[in-house]
Amino acid sequence: MESAKSIRLKIFGVGNAGVKILEHIARNGAPGAELIAVNTETDSLNASSAAEKISLETKLTRGLGTGGDPERGRVAAEENSETLKNACNGADIVFVVTGLGGGAGTGISPFLSQMARDAGALVLAFGVTPFDCEGNCRQRQARQGFKDLKAAADGVICMPNQNLFRLMDENTSVMEMFERANELLAETIANVSRLITSKGLIELRFADLCGFLRERHSENQFATAEAAGATRSRDMMEKLLAHPFLDGGKTLAESDAVFVSLIGGPDLTMADINRVMEPINGKCGRAQVIMGAAIDEKFQERLAVTIIAARHVDAPTAKAAEESARGESPAAGPELNTQIHRAPTTRPNSRFVPPPPSMTPEQMEKFMGRQTPGATRARKSSNKMRQGTLPLEIVSKGRFDKSEPTIHKGEDLDIPTYIRRGVALN
C-alpha cells in the first residue's frame, strides 16, 4: 500500500474548458494530486485557483488565446516545450483534462501528453467533446484532437457533451449545462484519482486502467453516484440504474468493457462491494469488468461509485470517412507532428491508428459530399449512430428446428457447440 501512497499524480487542465474543470476538481478536493492549469489566455489563468499555472505565451497569441485554432495552440505549446517538460517532471501519472474542439485544448493536450510520456509518466487524458450544435468545424477539430490525443496518451476517456441532453432538460441555461458537464467530469476524475492515490482495498493498477481504455476509448459513458447512510450500498444501485447515461443498465449490456471504481470510508465492507458489484456484473453480460475499491478517510458512512463503460467502436463508416477526408483538411498538421514524436518511444502498440478501410468510389463521393460546408446537417454525431448487425451465418437447427429449444443459461444448446464456441473447421 505504501507504493500506492507515493505515486505522484499531476492533473493538467488544458485550455479554457480544462481550467474550468480543474477548478471543479479543486473544489471537490483531489487528495494527493497536484493541479496545474495550462492555457494561452491569461484571463482564464488568473481566475483559476490551481497551485501551478503555466501560461503559454507566444507572439502569435499575445495572451489572447488561440482563437479556436488548434494549430496555434500547438505552436504555442511547442514554443514553451521546456516549461511543459519541467512541469511534467517527477510525475508518475499525469491526467490531462481538456475540452476538445477549441484551439488550446485540442492543440496543446496531445503535445503535453507526449511530453509527459517522454518524461516517464503514464498519461490518461479526459476529453470533453462539443455539443452537436457547436458546429461542424469544432466537431472536426475535436475529432482530430481526439485522435491525436489517442496516439499520444496511454488512455483517453471521452465524454461527448451531447450526452448531457439525456441528463438535463433541453431548456437548461447554457451556463448551467456547461457547468454540469464540467462537474460531471470533475467528479469522475476525482474518483479515479482517489482510486489511484488512496489506499487500495482491491487494488487497481493504473496500467490496468490504461490497458482497459486502449483501443476502446472512442465512446465512453460515465456514471457517478454517491450514497450515504446505513443502506448506502443498496441505494447506490438504484441511483446508478436511475442514471440517464446508463439507461437503466442498458448501456452496460451494450458496452464491452466496464470499469467500476468504488470509494468508501474505513467502514467499507466486503458485503457493500458485493452488493454493488453483483447487479453490475449481472447487467454487464459479455462485457469485461474491472473494478477497484479504495478507502478514503473522509468517506465515513459514504460510498461513491464511478462507472466508465466503454464500447469498442470499430471505426467502420463515419470515422473511416473522416480519416479519408482528412487528407484534404488543414488539420493534417498535428497528426504528422505526433508521428514524428512517436518515433523514439518504446511502447508502440497504442500509437498506431489502424489505416482507414478502403472505400468504393461511390462511398468516397458520398462522404466528400458531406464534407462540403453546406451540408452541416449530415454531421449528426457519428457516435450516436449505430447500425444493427445481422449474424454472419444463420444457423439452422436441423432436426430440432421445430422442437422446443433447449436453453441453458441463455445458450441454445441445439446449435452445434463448435459454432457457439467459434471453433473454426479447416
Next chain:
Amino acid sequence: MFDSSSIIVGLEIGTSKVCAVVGEMSAEGALNIVGLGQSKSRGVRKGEICDAPKAEEDIRNAIVEAEQMADVEIRSAYLSVTGGHVRGFNNRGVHPVVSADREISEDDVQDVIKNAKTINLPAQNHVIHAIRQHFLVDGQDGITNPVGMLGSRVEVDVHVVHGNLNRLQNAIRAVKSLQLEVDEIVFAGLASSLALLSNEQKELGALVVDIGGGTTEYVVYSDGVIKHVGVLAVGGDHVSNDLAYGLKVPLGRAEQLKIDHGSAFFDDSCKGEIIKLPNELGLPMKTISLENLRRIMVLRLEEIFQLIANDLEQAGLLDYLRAGVFLCGGGARIPQIPKLAEMVLQMPVTLGKANSISGLKSALDQPEFATAIGLVKFGSFQQRKRAGKPSLAEGIKSTFGQIFRRP
C-alpha cells in the same frame, strides 16, 4: 404358464428406440430377465413424444417382440419418463415429537415424511418421486431409522423429482392406448442408476450419466441415497445434428458417420485423414476430414460433461463421488468416452454394467438397455414391498425402502 404377478415389464420410450424388457421374479425374489423387445423410435424428440400415432406403433412393435421372446402376455409395464422439464430438488420436513417419553414412534416417522412431501409446486407440476434421504433427530444427521430413538424433533430430507404433468401424461396416454396398464412412472435416470449401481457404490457416492438419443440424465448417489438428479435435453441426436450441419451431409449419413468413425477423443493421429463417402453407385462422392468430424463430436460431448460438472459443483457434490462415474445409454458406446469424461470430471469413469440381475446376457451387457432393466428392478422392489406389506417397519428396512410415492 407364469403367474402374471411375477412378471415385471420395463418400458422405455426413448428418442432413438423403444425398448421393453420382461423380467421374471421367482418366489425367492430373484430377478431374471427373460425377454427383450425393441423398435426404432420415430415419434420422440428429446425424450418426449411429438408424434403420438408413430410412437404408439413403435411401442406396440417393441411390446410384441418382447412378448414373443418371453412367451408371456404383457398387461402392464413400468414406464420411464424423461425430458428437459424434469427437475429435482431437496426438501426437508419437520415434526415435533409430542409423546411424553420423547420416544419417536412409527406415527412420528409417518408424519415427518408426510410433511416433507408437502411441496409447494405449481399446479401443472407433478411429483414423480419423493425419495427419502436421511432422518435428523434433534439436528443429529445421518439416521436411517429413528423409530425407538429419543428426541424432541425429527426431520427428514426428501429428494423430490417433478415434471410437467401434461408432458408426463403424453407418454402414459400413448401406453394406455395400447390397452396396457402403467404400473408406475419412473424417472429414467433413476432407473438406470438402479440397474448399474451396487449398494456399496451408492454408499461410496457415485454419478450415473445416461447419455441417450435425445436427453442426458444424471443421478448422484451419496451415503446410499439420491442427492441430486438432472436432465439435459441434449444427447446423441445433437451429435448427429452437429455433424450433419458441420460436415454438410444428410442427417442419416451423419448418424452413420458418427457410428463408424466417431470418437470422443481427439488426437493428432487423425489429422489429415480423409473419409470418402461413396454414393449409391459406389463411386466416391464426397470427402470428409476425420479431424473435423472428431472435433465437432468432442466439443459437443465435452460440453455435456462440462454442464453436468458445473451443475454438480454448484450442488457441492463433486467431492463426494468416491466410487466414480458410471456411463450408460447409447452414448456410452462412443469410443473413448470414458477418457473424455475422466478429463472433464476429474474422477474415474467406467462403463456401467447391469450386473446384479441374471438373465439374457446380450441385454445385460448393452449400455442402452440400462434404463429398461432398471425399470424391471424398480418394479421388483415395488412388488416385494407390496408382498411384504403387513408391517411398515419391514417396508422401511427393505433394500429400496427409500422410494416413497405421493399417496
